[in-house]
Amino acid sequence: xxxxxxxxxxxxxxxxxxxxxxxxxxxxxxxxxxxxxxxxxxxxxxxxxxxxxxxxxxxxxxxxxxxxxxxxxxxxxxxxxxxxxxxxxxxxxxxxxxxxxxxxxxxxxxxxxxxxxxxxxxxxxxxxxxxxxxxxxxxxxxxxxxxxxxxxxxxxxxxxxxxxxxxxxxxxxxxxxxxxxxxxxxxxxxxxxxxxxxxxxxxxxxxxxxxxxxxxxxxxxxxxxxxxxxxxxxxxxxxxxxxxxxxxxxxxxxxxxxxxxxxxxxxxxxxxxxxxxxxxxxxxxxxxxx
Numbered sequence: 001x002x003x004x005x006x007x008x009x010x011x012x013x014x015x016x017x018x019x020x021x022x023x024x025x026x027x028x029x030x031x032x033x034x035x036x037x038x039x040x041x042x043x044x045x046x047x048x049x050x051x052x053x054x055x056x057x058x059x060x061x062x063x064x065x066x067x068x069x070x071x072x073x074x075x076x077x078x079x080x081x082x083x084x085x086x087x088x089x090x091x092x093x094x095x096x097x098x099x100x101x102x103x104x105x106x107x108x109x110x111x112x113x114x115x116x117x118x119x120x121x122x123x124x125x126x127x128x129x130x131x132x133x134x135x136x137x138x139x140x141x142x143x144x145x146x147x148x149x150x151x152x153x154x155x156x157x158x159x160x161x162x163x164x165x166x167x168x169x170x171x172x173x174x175x176x177x178x179x180x181x182x183x184x185x186x187x188x189x190x191x192x193x194x195x196x197x198x199x200x201x202x203x204x205x206x207x208x209x210x211x212x213x214x215x216x217x218x219x220x221x222x223x224x225x226x227x228x229x230x231x232x233x234x235x236x237x238x239x240x241x242x243x244x245x246x247x248x249x250x251x252x253x254x255x256x257x258x259x260x261x262x263x264x265x266x267x268x269x270x271x272x273x274x275x276x277x278x279x280x281x282x283x284x285x286x287x288x289x290x
Contacts, residue, residue: 010035010036010037010057010082011034011035011036012031012036012037012086012087012242013036013037013038013039013078013082013083013084013085013086013087014027014028014031014036014037014038014039014085014086014087014088014089015038015039015041015074015075015078015085015087015088015089015122015126016028016031016038016039016040016041016089016091017041017042017063017065017089017090017091017092017118017122018041018042018065018091018092018093019038019040019041019042019048019052019091020040020042020044020047020048020050020051021047021051022091022231023091023141023186023189023231023234023235024040024042024089024091024092025051025052026231026232026234026235027089027091027234027235027238028040028052028058029052029235030232030235030236030238030239031239032052032055032057032058034239035057036057037057037058037059037082038052038057038058038059039059039061039074039077039078039081039082039085040052040058040059040060040061041060041061041062041063041065041074041092042060042062042063042092043062043063043064044062045060045061045062046060048060048061059077059078059081059082061074061077061078063092063122064118065092065114065118065119065121065122066113066114066117066118066121067121068121068124068125071118071121071122071124071125072125074122074125075122075125075126075129079129084129084133085126085129085130085136086135086136086137086242087136087137087139087242088122088123088126088130088136088137088138088139089139089141089238090119090122090123090138090139090140090141090163091141092114092118092119092122093114093115093118093119093141093159094111094114094115094199094200095153095156095199095200096108096111096153096155096156096199096200096201096202097152097153097156097199097200097201097202097216097217097220098152098155098201098202098204098205098213098217099151099152099154099202099206099209099212099213100154100155101206101209102202102204102205102206102209102213103155103202104202104204107155107200107202108155110200111155111156111159111200112159112162115156115159115160115162115163116159116162116163116166119140119163119166120166123138123140123170126138127174127179130174130177130179131177131179134177134178134179135178135179136179136180137179137180137181137182137242137247138167138170138174138179138180138181138182139181139182139183139184139238139241139242140163140166140167140170140181140182140183140184141163141183141184141186142160142163142164142167142183142184142185142186143156143157143160143185143186144185144186144187144188144252144254144256144257144260145157145160146160146161146163146164146183146185147164147185147252147257147260147261147264148260148261148263148264149161150216151209151212151213151215151216152212152213152214152215152216152217152220153216163183164183164250167181167182167183167249168183168249171249180247181249182241182247182248182249182250182251183249183250183251184238184241184250184251184253185250185251185252185253185257186229186234186253186254186257187227187229187252187253187254187255187256187257187260188227188229188254188256189227189229189230189231189234189253189254190227190229190230190231199220201217205217229253229254229256234253234254237251237253
């Protein structure tokens, strides 16, 4: 099957990282079900075939997003097969549970290598072909933790704050080129995210953090597989997102994320009002500035 013969028959060509399970697999399933083609990547390509089956519309590829050469190779294989990439979903990532002080330098570095630098590796590999066509949609999966940080997930949330900032800049840089950029902020969805395969836990436990990060450690065990969000509905929301001619910069998903946004905005507004006089006092006096 050649790229020129195959690509016109598919309305959209997706490239989805971390597509063997969780949200990534659900998005891939929904895209395939609506007749699109999917380049699905995971560290183990066989795990994709086991989950999604075999199809002319599916190209499973092994990809460690932390390896920039592998990212370029995967994008090249996708373009060879389908001729274009319409939608990039940067979904690969994992969590880290523990207080900020409890996380080691190696744990933090590894988390950033996947959640931030890996996202950048894949994005840099995909964008040249999108720029050449003046079309495409880059979707970066953030989190409720990209809206508001929390005890016990501080380092993980910091990676999602980075994803938010990167996407906001991409939105401004790519819009004049006809390319969309959206950061998706899911709340707690009933996937494997809180399982050991997707969540690292800092082995160091400091008793002083028992009332804060320690409480979250226990809560994560209770929440796992009892989350309120439906991943099937999330995947359908993603189909609506890419179908929109005017997609948003940010798309929060789940009532828990909506609540977190409202609470964060209220907190910032209240704190800013309380400290406004001091904040405004740091400018040069108007006469001196003139």
